Amino acid sequence: MKKDQKIKVGISVGDLNGIGVEIVFKTFAESMMLDFCTPVLFASVKTLSFVKKILESQINLHGIDEISKAVEGKINVYNVWREPVKIAFGEVTEDAGAYALKSFVAATKALKEGEIDVLVTAPINKANIQTEDFKFPGHTDYLAKELKGDAMMLMVTENLKVGLLTDHVAVKDISTRITPEVITQKVDTLYKTLQRDFGIHIPKIALLGINPHVGDNGVIGDEDDTVLIPTLEKIRNTGKIVYGPYAADSFFGSGNYKNFDAILAAYHDQGLIPFKTLSFGKGVNYTAGLDKIRTSPDHGTAYEIAGQNKADHGSFREAVFTAIDIYKKRKDYEELTKDVLKVSPRKSVHKGRHGSKES
The missing domain is CATH 3.40.718.10 (Isopropylmalate Dehydrogenase)
Known part of the structure; x- marks a missing residue:
């Protein structure tokens, strides 16, 4: 163009x-x-x-x-x-x-x-x-x-972005669809789209629990303890800023969502009911990751x-x-990425109070 x-x-x-x-x-x-x-x-x-x-x-x-x-x-x-x-x-x-x-x-x-x-x-x-x-x-x-790409439904307003681990899936099938691979892929997709499409350099993401009260230590299901929590720990070890899992029932009402650039909900209604309640008439459904x-x-x-x-x-x-x-932000991101790639990585030596160090 x-x-x-x-x-x-x-x-x-x-x-x-x-x-x-x-x-x-x-x-x-x-x-x-x-x-x-x-x-x-x-x-x-x-x-x-x-x-x-x-x-x-x-x-x-x-x-x-x-x-x-x-x-x-x-x-x-x-x-x-x-x-x-x-x-x-x-x-x-x-x-x-x-x-x-x-x-x-x-x-x-x-x-x-x-x-x-x-x-x-x-x-x-x-x-x-x-x-x-x-x-x-x-x-x-x-x-x-x-x-x-890896498509993901992302509901968007200026101040609220909610993605889904599973979208149009029957409730009875949700827990079987949420695997370590799916969680990792969805976090990666959301992280990249926040950077590329929304200009957020270091995104901060929150994940909601799969079960009520995040399973209450296994009393109400063990998927959060056996699948979600260990996977999030591995993701955090890669350097991504990902918090959770949070109990979904109080997360939005308490205003905690305002502390994050985006939220990943476990399933459709868990994410879309609060999103539409908070933003109906102004919300947008964006297919991220493509x-x-x-x-x-x-x-x-x-x-x-x-x-x-x-x-x-x-x-x-x-x-x-x-x-x-998003089209304009993506173009800016692509130009920035090209400029970064043009610069040859080199080591430089800085002298500070504690002597020389490489960066």
Whole structure:
């Protein structure tokens, strides 16, 4: 990307019967958004024009048949399909799932091939999007398959970042999925993303316990004592600043989370319930650990208010800004890393009060 070009933000429109298109429209109805990026919506001008009329939106859509033809200062719509699509706001339909998948797959391909700089995904329904070719519990798992790296769901606000050791996993399977290898990988991924994507030079990370009260010395399960604690000790020996495990029930209420750059929760609800309680409407779901950048709002399809112009677009707007900010931070990190590598390591001698020493 040339320095004078705006960041190209690809957007998958999600379930057409939900609030996805509405929050996209509301976000880019703010004219200043086009000063920060060039949006490319993966859908169809015909379909989005129909929804625009229903929502009485005043935005202008610019249809393109090649992503390279996206125009700065316009809301570009890359035509993934051309046929008419039946919109049934608030209903779970097979068609809505099929077109959500078409949008997402096309946008992921564009991200993978460098035709867009970042991807922001509007909410899908995990049930009606399933097909023979798409058997994933959500966006994150598909992106992990298509892109390079170790994907991790990371919930983000300016002052709170919560990652997960396990994400879309049934409660009965959680303890078997948390192994020393998984813990080490997730800590490494989180540590690297805090440095590379958020500009935190020496991250400080907290881990929450697997069992209530961290197992109470084995009275309520022994996974914390036999798996989590020994693994954290080994990780600390590598120089990473990792604390815990902490009892999850009091960690957020006590405000202890404010002492850390990020928190790793053992499972989905343990991390997302307090995160959404503290930040609902401003939270962003970021897929950390990949070679490409993807964010999304921290809510679902909200069928109950779809098509009624009641949706709050705050979280989607934050997702766009977060993707842009991470893209810039990552570029800065890459430049810094290149500069460091250019400098040959050499030993120098310093004289101090206690004589000479090497550094």
